[in-house]
Amino acid sequence: MTEFSHRIEQVSISGIREVFEAAGEDAINLGLGQPDFPTPDHVREAAVDAIEAGEADAYTSNKGTRELRDAISAKYDRDYGLTVDPEHVIATAGGSEALHVALEAHVDPGDEVIYPDPGFVSYEALTHIAGGDPKPVPLREDLTMDPVTVEEAITDDTAVFVVNSPANPTGAVQSPEDMREFARIADEHDVLCLSDEVYEHIVFEGEHRSPLEFAETDNVAVVGACSKTYSMTGWRLGWITASERRVERMLRAHQYGQACATAASQHAAEAALSGPQEPVEEMVAAFEERRDVLLDGLADIGLDCPTPEGAFYAMPRVPEGFVDEVIDRGVVVVPGDAFGEHGAGYARISYAVDVETLKEALEIMDDAAAAVR
Secondary structure, eight states: OOOOOHHHHTOOOOHHHHHHHHSOTTOEEOOOOSOSSOOOHHHHHHHHHHHHTTTTSSOOOTTOOHHHHHHHHHHHHHHHOOOOOGGGEEEESHHHHHHHHHHHHHOOTTOEEEEEESOOTHHHHHHHHTTOEEEEEEOOTTSOOOHHHHHHHOOTTEEEEEEESSOTTTOOOOOHHHHHHHHHHHHHHTOEEEEEOTTTTOBSSSOOOOGGGTOSSSOEEEEEESTTTTTOGGGOOEEEEOOHHHHHHHHHHHHHHTSSOOHHHHHHHHHHHHSOOHHHHHHHHHHHHHHHHHHHHHHHHTOOOOOOOBTTEEOOBOOTTHHHHHHHTTEEOEEGGGGOGGGTTBEEEEOOSOHHHHHHHHHHHHHHHHHHO
């Protein structure tokens, strides 16, 4: 009888899904990790035009269309003054596939992958699927990842360490000094720094910087996506950029698992990256307003919360029983331990809802907090 692989038996369905299933149909959903804004009109129109012109009917290059990869290259030049060769870019089925092919290409059975805890749920799961050993590291009090902690965790078995800024689930933004240190660690220890930058443009304080800016070797690979910046989660369009030798290996995993990103989505992404950026600015301004409303409300409830400087999540410390009480009262939040052992005692709140809904949820959270204290 055919049994299941050891790798897949180490992976379970995300704990976030369990929370959604426990909530009622009319619950206020503060657990969803996607913007509540429509995809910009010019992006949708580009996909429609491509479909009607028959340009979305066939496979593209495995790496993606040249036009999209040129747009991604131009984006890095425009945003950060970085030179990215379009030949060193693979368009993927969202940032999730980019993470997957990166780990498949660089991790052997028994290799260690270091990542933040609490951190995005895919890091541990994709490490197991690649046959590697997850090695989560705790965060600072402000929920940023300390380069010192990462460097101390590196062993001869370490293949990859993951940096995520702005971060899911914490909303934390790493400082330029941290990013410079992560690049140094990758260079000096000859390990891959996998930088997950899918929230790069949703920043309220400080600035987003990439380890790619500071690296002196090719030991940095960067994951990007249209999903969050352009409210395109359903379009499944991301990318990864790295050196020629790393892209060639990742392309092997991508070619056989995916062939190419969806053609219509590639045309949409090209329009998103090359077209007007005002919709992004408007969305970020709205998220900042919501963040401030949420932080004020949490403070009034008496919940301590490190100030999130980016993304659209907050991670307050909560009393025991709070998450269950909130869910029972009709508001979906995610327990912090769904994102790792060190997330225990926290809850992740997504403020991808309008201000009035957020205020209503805060009133319910206030009642829930009083009930469990």
